[in-house]
Amino acid sequence: MCLIKLPEIRADIQLGDIQFDMRPDALERWDPGVVAADSTDKSISIYGRIGKTDDGTGITANRIGAALRVIGKQDIVVNVNSPGGDFFEGVAIYNLLREHQARVTIRVLGVAASAASVIAMAGDEILMGDSSHIMIHNAWAVAVGNRHDFTEAADRLAVFDAAMAKVYAERSGANAEEVAAMMDKETWITAEAAVANGFATGLLPSSSLSHTEASCGQQKAMAIVEAAMAKAGHTRAGRREVLKTLFSGKPSAAEAAMPRAGEEVALLQSLTNSLRV
Incomplete structure (x- = not known):
C-alpha cells in the first residue's frame, strides 16, 4: 500500500x-x-x-x-x-x-x-x-x-x-x-x-x-444570509442572533426585552427578499 x-x-x-x-x-x-x-x-x-x-x-x-x-x-x-x-x-x-x-x-x-x-x-x-x-x-x-x-x-x-x-x-x-x-x-x-x-x-x-432535497433549501439559505452579513461587516455573534430569529422565528430573551433598531429590521427584510428571488 x-x-x-x-x-x-x-x-x-x-x-x-x-x-x-x-x-x-x-x-x-x-x-x-x-x-x-x-x-x-x-x-x-x-x-x-x-x-x-x-x-x-x-x-x-x-x-x-x-x-x-x-x-x-x-x-x-x-x-x-x-x-x-x-x-x-x-x-x-x-x-x-x-x-x-x-x-x-x-x-x-x-x-x-x-x-x-x-x-x-x-x-x-x-x-x-x-x-x-x-x-x-x-x-x-x-x-x-x-x-x-x-x-x-x-x-x-x-x-x-x-x-x-x-x-x-x-x-x-x-x-x-x-x-x-x-x-x-x-x-x-x-x-x-x-x-x-x-x-x-x-x-x-x-x-x-x-x-437529496432534505433541508437543502434552508441550509443554503442560512449560509447565503450569513455570508451577506459578513460582507456587510456584522460580527459573527450578531449574525448568529439574526439567523436564529430569521429561521426559527423565536427571538431570544434579550431581543424580546429590547426592540430591534430600524436598520436591523430593514436588513432582515432585505435579506428575506433576496432569498425569494
Missing part, C-alpha cells in the same frame, strides 16, 4: 482569532443536495460549512478526529461537498487526514471550495464526480480595525497563503508561483482539469452520486 507523504500546514494559533468566512461565489455554485450514493462505516461525510455553526451542521476537526478514532487504522473514504468556511478548521482537518495511518480516498462529489479544497488535498487518491469543481483562492477573512490592524491581518494571512500554495503545488506538480497566481485569480477547476493538472487522480462514475 503506497501512501503519499503530504506536507503539514502549520497555521499560527493566532490565526484562530480571524473570522474566516465562506465566499459568496462558492455558495452560489454549491448544491447541498449532492451526496454519496453509497456510504459505509469506514466513510466520512464532509457536507456543508467548515467550522462551527449554531445548528450543529458545521464540520469541525473535533468531529473528524472522533470519526477517525472510531474507524481506527483502516482505509477510509471521505466524501466532500462543501463551499468552505473556517480555514483554521480546514487546516486542522487536513492535518488529521494526512496523519491517518491507512489509505485516504477523497471523493469530491459537488464542490470542494476554499477550506474544503485544502482538505481535499489530504487524499492519497482524489476522485472527482460529474460536474464537480475544486476552487482555490487566497485566504478570505473579515478584518476590523485601523490601518495597523489591517496590515497585521494581511501579513498573517500571507503566511497562510504560502503554506496553502505549497500544498497545492506539491500535489499538482506545478511550481508555487504558478499556484499562487491561480489563487490570486480565485480559480475554479473542473473535474477533468483537476485530473489533467494533478489536483486529482481520477474521475467518479455517475452512479457514485445521489441527490
